[in-house]
Amino acid sequence: MTAQITDDALLVVTSLNKSFGGLHVVNEVSLSIAEGEVVSIIGPNGSGKTTTLNLISGVIKADKGSVKLAGAELRSLKPHRIAEQGLTRTFQNGRVIGNLTVRDNVLVGLEAVQRTGRPFAALRAIPGIRWIPLLAETVVAIVGSPSLRRQRVADNAAVDEQIARFGERLKPRTEDFSYTLSYANRRRTEIARALISKPRLLVLDEPTAGMNQTETGEVLQQLLDLKADGQTMLLVEHKLDLVMTVSDRIIVLDNGRMIAEGTPEEIRSDPRVIEAYLGKRGGHAAPADTSTDAETAS
Amino acid sequence: MDILLAGIISGSTYALIALGVSLIYGVSNIVNFAHGATFAIGAMLGWFVASVLGLPLWAVLIVVIVSTGALGWVIHFIAIKPLGSAPPIAALLTTFAIGIILDNTSQRIFGAETRRFPTLLEQGNLELFGFRFGTLGIVILAVSIGCFIALALFITRTKYGRAIRATAQDSEAAEQMGIPVERIRAAAFVIASALGGLAGVLVGMYYSNVSPSIGFMAGVQGFAAATLGGLGSLAGAVVGGVVLGIAEAFGVSLWGDTARQLITFGVLILVLWIRPGGFLGRVPAVGSEPMTGTFFGAGKPLKLKPWQYAILACAAILVVFPASDYILRAGSLVWIYALFALSLTVVSGYAGQIVLGQAGALAIGAYTSALLMTKAEWSFWPSFLAAGLVAGVISVILVAPTWRLRGHYVSMATLGTGAFIAALALNMPWLTNGARGIFAIPRPDLFGFEISGATSMYLFTFVILLVFMLLVARLGNSHLGRTWAAVREDEVAAASSGIHPAAYKSLAFGIGSAIAGFAGSLYASQLTYIEPGQFGINLSVLAVTIVVLGAMRAPMGVIVGSLVLVAIPEVFRGLYEWRYFFYGALLLVLVLFRPQGLWARVDTLPKWLRPRSTAREASK
Numbered sequence: 001m002t003a004q005i006t007d008d009a010l011l012v013v014t015s016l017n018k019s020f021g022g023l024h025v026v027n028e029v030s031l032s033i034a035e036g037e038v039v040s041i042i043g044p045n046g047s048g049k050t051t052t053l054n055l056i057s058g059v060i061k062a063d064k065g066s067v068k069l070a071g072a073e074l075r076s077l078k079p080h081r082i083a084e085q086g087l088t089r090t091f092q093n094g095r096v097i098g099n100l101t102v103r104d105n106v107l108v109g110l111e112a113v114q115r116t117g118r119p120f121a122a123l124r125a126i127p128g129i130r131w132i133p134l135l136a137e138t139v140v141a142i143v144g145s146p147s148l149r150r151q152r153v154a155d156n157a158a159v160d161e162q163i164a165r166f167g168e169r170l171k172p173r174t175e176d177f178s179y180t181l182s183y184a185n186r187r188r189t190e191i192a193r194a195l196i197s198k199p200r201l202l203v204l205d206e207p208t209a210g211m212n213q214t215e216t217g218e219v220l221q222q223l224l225d226l227k228a229d230g231q232t233m234l235l236v237e238h239k240l241d242l243v244m245t246v247s248d249r250i251i252v253l254d255n256g257r258m259i260a261e262g263t264p265e266e267i268r269s270d271p272r273v274i275e276a277y278l279g280k281r282g283g284h285a286a287p288a289d290t291s292t293d294a295e296t297a298s
Numbered sequence: 299m300d301i302l303l304a305g306i307i308s309g310s311t312y313a314l315i316a317l318g319v320s321l322i323y324g325v326s327n328i329v330n331f332a333h334g335a336t337f338a339i340g341a342m343l344g345w346f347v348a349s350v351l352g353l354p355l356w357a358v359l360i361v362v363i364v365s366t367g368a369l370g371w372v373i374h375f376i377a378i379k380p381l382g383s384a385p386p387i388a389a390l391l392t393t394f395a396i397g398i399i400l401d402n403t404s405q406r407i408f409g410a411e412t413r414r415f416p417t418l419l420e421q422g423n424l425e426l427f428g429f430r431f432g433t434l435g436i437v438i439l440a441v442s443i444g445c446f447i448a449l450a451l452f453i454t455r456t457k458y459g460r461a462i463r464a465t466a467q468d469s470e471a472a473e474q475m476g477i478p479v480e481r482i483r484a485a486a487f488v489i490a491s492a493l494g495g496l497a498g499v500l501v502g503m504y505y506s507n508v509s510p511s512i513g514f515m516a517g518v519q520g521f522a523a524a525t526l527g528g529l530g531s532l533a534g535a536v537v538g539g540v541v542l543g544i545a546e547a548f549g550v551s552l553w554g555d556t557a558r559q560l561i562t563f564g565v566l567i568l569v570l571w572i573r574p575g576g577f578l579g580r581v582p583a584v585g586s587e588p589m590t591g592t593f594f595g596a597g598k599p600l601k602l603k604p605w606q607y608a609i610l611a612c613a614a615i616l617v618v619f620p621a622s623d624y625i626l627r628a629g630s631l632v633w634i635y636a637l638f639a640l641s642l643t644v645v646s647g648y649a650g651q652i653v654l655g656q657a658g659a660l661a662i663g664a665y666t667s668a669l670l671m672t673k674a675e676w677s678f679w680p681s682f683l684a685a686g687l688v689a690g691v692i693s694v695i696l697v698a699p700t701w702r703l704r705g706h707y708v709s710m711a712t713l714g715t716g717a718f719i720a721a722l723a724l725n726m727p728w729l730t731n732g733a734r735g736i737f738a739i740p741r742p743d744l745f746g747f748e749i750s751g752a753t754s755m756y757l758f759t760f761v762i763l764l765v766f767m768l769l770v771a772r773l774g775n776s777h778l779g780r781t782w783a784a785v786r787e788d789e790v791a792a793a794s795s796g797i798h799p800a801a802y803k804s805l806a807f808g809i810g811s812a813i814a815g816f817a818g819s820l821y822a823s824q825l826t827y828i829e830p831g832q833f834g835i836n837l838s839v840l841a842v843t844i845v846v847l848g849a850m851r852a853p854m855g856v857i858v859g860s861l862v863l864v865a866i867p868e869v870f871r872g873l874y875e876w877r878y879f880f881y882g883a884l885l886l887v888l889v890l891f892r893p894q895g896l897w898a899r900v901d902t903l904p905k906w907l908r909p910r911s912t913a914r915e916a917s918k
Contacts, residue, residue, distance in 0.1 A: 059790060083796035095791035097784050107777075108784045112796025117777065124798070134805045141776035142769055193795060 010035045010232050011087075011201055016055055016065035025051045027256040029065075033201065033234060038227050040235040040243045042267075043253035044276060049236040050092055052253070053205050056234070057089045058082040069201060081125070083112040086200035088193075090207060092236075094186035098179035102170060102189050105178050106159045109193035116151040117141065162192035165222060183210045191222075195231075202226070203234045208242065220245060244268065252276065301547045307435045307504065309543020310442035314497035315520030316527065316535035317449065318490030324466045324530040325486040329706045332373055332393040333494055334517020335400035338510055340366045340495025341415075341502040342408045349416045358499060366495025367488045369400075374487035379480065380890055387652055390709055391846065391889045394654070397517070398839055398882030404510035406876070412509040415502040438500045445493060446536055453532065462486065466530075494520075514835050515559065518717060521710055522566035528576030529706075537577055556725050563718035570711045571699040599852030600897050614760060623752040628868050630752070630824055633759040636860040638817035639844035640763075640770055640853060641810035646842075647850035648774055649806035650786025652709045655716020656841045659811035661723055661833035662689040663818025665730055668739045668828055678742040682819045689815020692719075694808040701800035701807075704789065708803075716838055723830040735829025739822045759820055766813060767853040773809075774851065782806055814841075836878050843885045849895035858897045 009032035018026040026048045033039045041049045054060040056067050058079040067074040074082050088109065096105050115121050117140045120133040140148065163170045166188045173181060178189055187207060194202055207223075208216040216239060223246045226233065237243050243250060244264040252260040252267060254276040260267060267273055315337055322330045340362045348358045377392035419434040453459040464472040465482045473479045501516070502508040519542065527538025542565055549561040569576060602610075618626060638660055645653050663685035670681040693715070700711040723730045730736070741750045742758060749758050773779060781802055784792035789799045822828050844863055848855025863884070867877035888895070 057794060059794065078798070079790070079793035080796050080798045083794055088796075089794050091791065091794075095788050097787045097791070099787060100780060100783050104780050104783070107780060108792065108797070109795050111781060111784075124801070130798075130801055131805075131808075134801060138773070138778065138805065138809065141778045142772050197796065 008035070009033060010037075010070055011056075011234070012066075012068045013056060014066045014068075016052065016067070017063045018051055018055055018060065019063060025256050026055060026062075029253070029256075029258055031251055031258075031261070033232060036227075036230045036232055037248045038223075038233045038235065038246055039249045039251065040237060040247040041251045041253060042237065042240070042243055047253040047276075048256040049253055050205055051256075053089065053203055053234070053236055057087060057203055080112070083197070083199075086197075087203065088112065088195075088197055088199040088201075089203035090187070090190040090194050090205055092205045092209060094183060094190055094210075096178040096181070096186045096189050096193075098177065100178060102163070102174050102176060102178055102181070102185075103156070103159050105189050106162055106192045106196055107155060109196040110155060110158070112197045112199075114151075114155075117145070117148040158196055159192070162196050165192065165195075165225075166218075169218070184215050187211070187219075195226075201232050201234060205236050206238060207235070208237065208239055216242060301551045302544060303435070305544035305547030306540060307438050307543070308501075308547065309523075309540035310439055311497045311501045311504070311539075312519050312523040312542050313536045313539025314442055314445060314493050314500070315516055316523035316539045317446070317532060318493045319520045319524040320527070320530055320532055320535040321449075321486050321490045321493075323524070323706075324532070325462055326378065326389075326483045328378065328389045328393065329521070329529075329710065330373070330393045330487070330490070331390060331517065332377070332397035332400060333490070333520055334513040334515070335397040335404075336366055336369055336373070336491045336494040336513075337498040337501075337516040337520070338508075338513030339369060339400055339404055340498025341508040341512060342404050342413075342498075342510055343495070344499035344502050345413050345415050345508050346408065349413070355419065359496065362495045362499050363492045366498075367492035369495070370487040370489070370491025371484055373491065374484045377886065378483065378487070384893075387705075388889055388893065390652060390706065391842070392886055394839070394842075395882045395886035395889065397513070398836075399879055399886065401510060401513050402876070402879035402882065404513075406879070408510055410510060412507050415506045415508050417503075417506065419503065434503060438504060441496070441500060445496070449489070449493075449532065458482075458485070514717075515562070518566065518714065519562050522562050522569070522714070524576075525574070525710065526565060526569050526576050528578035531576070531578040534576055534578035556721075559721040560718065560725060563714045563721055566714035567696065567711060567718060570703070570707060570714070574700075574703055574707055599849050599854070611764065615757065618753045618756060626752040626756040627824075628864065630755045630759045632860050632864045633756075633763045634817055634820045634824060635840065635844065635864055636856040637759075637763045637766055637820065638814055639841045639848075639856040639860060640766055641812075641814040641817070642841050642845045643770055643810075643850065643853055643856060644773070644813065645806045645810035646845060647852075647855075648779060648782040648786070649803055650782070651803055651807065652842075653807065653810070654709050654713040654835075654842065655719075655838050656712075656810070656814050657833045657835070657837035658712075658716035658719035659689045659693045659814035660818040660821065660837065661719050661830070662692050662811075663815030664822040664828050664833070665723060665736070665818075666815070667819035668736045668822040669729070671740050671823075672736060672738065678740065678823065682742070682816065685819035686812040686815040689818060690808045690812030693811035693814075694804060697807060698804060701803045713835075713838075716833075717835065720830050720833045723833070730830070733829060733831070735827060736822075737827050739826045739828070741826070742820075742823050755824060759824070762816070762820065763857075766816070767856070770813075771853045774853070778802075836881075839878070839881060839885070843881050843888075845895075846885060846888050846893070847895055849897035852895075852897050855895055855897045859895070862896070 011033040013029065013031045016026055016029045017024070029048070029052055031039065041052060043049050051060065055062045056074070058074060058077055062075055065075065069085050069087055072085060074085065074087070077085070097108060100108070117137065118133065119136040119140065123129050123133050163174055170185055170188045170192070173185060178186065181189065191204070191207065208219050211219065220242045223233070227246060235243070235247070247264055250262065250264055250267045251258060252273045259276055260270045260273050262270070315333065319330065319333055322328055343365055344358050344362045347353050347361045353361070373393065373396055377396050378389055381388045381392065419432065419437055453462060461472070461477045461482050462485070464475065464477055465479050469479050523538040523542045524535050525538070526542055527534025527536065542562070545565060546558055546561050549557045617629065621629070638656070641656055641659065642653060645651050666688045667681040667685035670676040670684055671678065696715045696718070697711055700708055724733060726732070741748050741755070743749060744758070749755055781797055784795065784797055785799045785802050793799055840863065844856055844859035847862060848857065848859030863881065867874060867880065
């Protein structure tokens with residue numbers, strides 16, 4: 001484990017860069033998140049928000065820069081190793097596993113931390129040698145064991161606990177296949193899947209996209225509950241009232257560059273942000289893509 | 299220098315084939331597995347027009363280009379267009395099926411034997427700086443180069459070319475700009491197939507003999523060249539074709555003609571290992587498309603009560619009393635093929651990887667067990683275990699670097715690996731006895747008794763199949779089944795949840811290949827004779843068809859599938875030589891109309907049959 005270089009922040013991102021062809025999508029982005037803090041990234045469409053999340057969570061490889069979670073460098077790690085380190089995420093368009101039930105979908109989230117029934121897990125990172133844990137896992141899966149059965153009961157209870165987070169929204173659908181779910185319920189399933197491994201940092205990519213106002217309000221409440229529990233979060237979101245309510249700090253991106261950073265109050269009054277986000281004429285022209293954005297911004 | 303020249307000439311024909319592969323891949327994101335068959339049709343048609351009808355070269359070229367172009371349109375109309383927004387796996391299987399149908403139709407029409415292509419142009423009649431070459435070579439080079447230039451000008455300078463490029467970059471945006479995307483895709487198929495047919499005639503003239511079965515090899519050469527250059531890149535196709543041609547020419551001059559296959563398959567595998575993007579292409583950064591997705595999942599596998607399974611098993615056992623030895627021997631083969639196909643239940647059904655070369659694993663198992671029993675005089679059971687183990691280990695090692703890739707790349711790599719193994723069996727006579735094969739393979743034994751009768755072999759294979767089906771079913775219901783489902787349907791989401799996709803794909807493939815190896819051991823002991831020709835592409839097709847027909851994710855599917863596929867040709871004995879045609883046609887019809895297979899309850903229409911808007915919604 002490398003020594004903590006900067007400060008006691010949980011996540012430290014330094015000078016992240018990514019180009020697609022000639023297009024510099026993420027340009028020298030640096031940020032840090034303290035334990036228990038909620039940080040949001042906002043910015044117009046195409047400003048590099050989602051790409052930044054993809055770089056941090058390892059889905060896309062960064063060209064340059066460093067991402068450290070509790071002092072451990074993540075940039076050279078594959079996404080599954082990053083999940084093991086305690087960084088889990090949701091996706092912009094609700095990526096659930098269609099042919100699995102909601103319960104199984106949430107159970108998939110446990111793979112990052114589950115060790116029961118998966119012997120020799122320490123050898124997994126070594127190519128070639130990883131066949132020892134893989135074959136051992138296969139044998140255990142076929143033979144079964146009392147500890148595996150006990151674990152299954154415990155895991156199912158953990159799933160129920162996650163699903164209860166959403167009240168009666170998801171509960172009646174627990175044993176349904178997730179391809180039958182509504183858009184909003186896919187989101188909830190994904191959030192439950194990301195949370196069940198008790199991540200140190202939860203990364204959410206537009207958790208309310210495609211939700212109506214009531215549903216958005218519910219998500220806001222759930223995020224506030226999570227925050228009250230001390231969950232550290234990194235959020236990309238378009239709906240500004242939600243962002244302003246839940247965030248401790250906000251980072252504004254435009255054309256891949258950070259143009260502002262600060263508390264919700266500071267961001268609200270920052271002229272550069274207003275210009276980038278709302279256009280030059282001030283509060284009335286709304287460039288963002290949903291009507292709620294326009295309402296909240298003006 | 300002569301070798302270099304020969305390499306460049308044959309390389310230019312590979313480039314023509316590869317151009318078609320890359321053009322279609324670029325425009326439709328589909329690897330057209332029927333491309334080799336189109337090439338072979340072109341060659342046979344060219345032979346027919348030139349030799350039987352006796353027409354001159356220009357007429358031959360026109361007839362072939364027009365007919366294979368039309369064939370391309372038909373392929374698109376039958377195999378691609380009806381699929382709409384179905385995942386790429388569907389098009390992979392339909393074009394694959396069309397290829398099988400074309401190859402076998404051509405064999406029935408023109409006969410399976412090798413024909414002599416008439417000498418339309420002189421060979422070796424010219425000399426320059428001491429090198430001998432012929433008008434033929436010049437014409438082949440000139441035609442190829444002419445095609446490259448014409449295609450390049452067409453793509454970069456014309457309105458249609460711009461539409462093709464737009465479709466290749468973003469088909470949805472192109473559609474909204476008023477480009478008739480379907481017609482552009484059809485046009486790509488027409489152009490590509492005409493180029494393939496043209497290549498068939500040129501190659502036919504160059505080697506002066508043709509047969510309907512040259513298509514498979516040509517198709518793999520096309521894939522190898524296109525992948526080497528960079529799949530989807532037209533310039534890459536030319537570069538890849540010429541490089542492959544030169545490499546082959548030097549290999550053949552060093553090690554003889556049998557090395558040609560090894561070089562082609564080896565190049566394909568190596569490129570996918572080292573630089574899957576090829577010289578000029580690149581593998582897309584975030585491929586989000588799941589290969590199988592909900593396509594095969596719209597119907598749930600049927601589930602029976604335990605006593606119902608017991609009745610079925612008893613029925614299968616009681617068959618031994620009324621049945622003749624002939625039927626029981628066929629029955630043993632059904633169980634062996636079912637066990638073979640069970641390998642795909644794990645790797646394709648559970649883990650979603652479409653593997654097109656499982657005959658390779660079967661061959662390793664068969665050879666391992668046969669060699670251990672005949673040469674090392676091991677008894678059956680240790681040989682049986684070794685067969686599965688060796689097949690699993692070798693397959694895993696050969697395909698290992700491929701698992702960081704997805705979709706078509708996996709299918710091509712396994713296709714190449716399967717063919718590579720069959721070619722190895724042919725090219726290592728010191729070990730495998732080469733083309734003569736291995737005779738007098740002993741029967742299995744159990745507690746000291748030899749199992750040789752038809753009845754005992756039938757029961758023996760059935761029990762082994764049952765054991766493996768139970769193991770596979772248990773795996774599918776375990777947490778591993780869930781992990782595989784996550785990898786199968788959304789690798790990116792699975793990885794972000796802490797699952798290592800490559801490791802679990804490789805595990806499924808290893809387990810599958812071991813099962814195929816066990817099946818190979820039984821296969822060798824059932825037939826008591828094996829030779830490399832038995833383990834061709836047709837056997838891999840059979841396995842894929844069995845699981846698609848039965849049901850991909852239910853172990854019961856392999857019994858249903860192999861009963862239908864092995865039993866029906868037995869019933870229609872008179873049409874026996876049509877059976878592979880029938881497999882291809884059945885695979886095509888199934889993928890188009892019932893992708894869930896027979897052993898499934900269908901509660902909704904397949905995705906692509908539903909109205910467009912709901913299909914889009916569901917795919918989000």
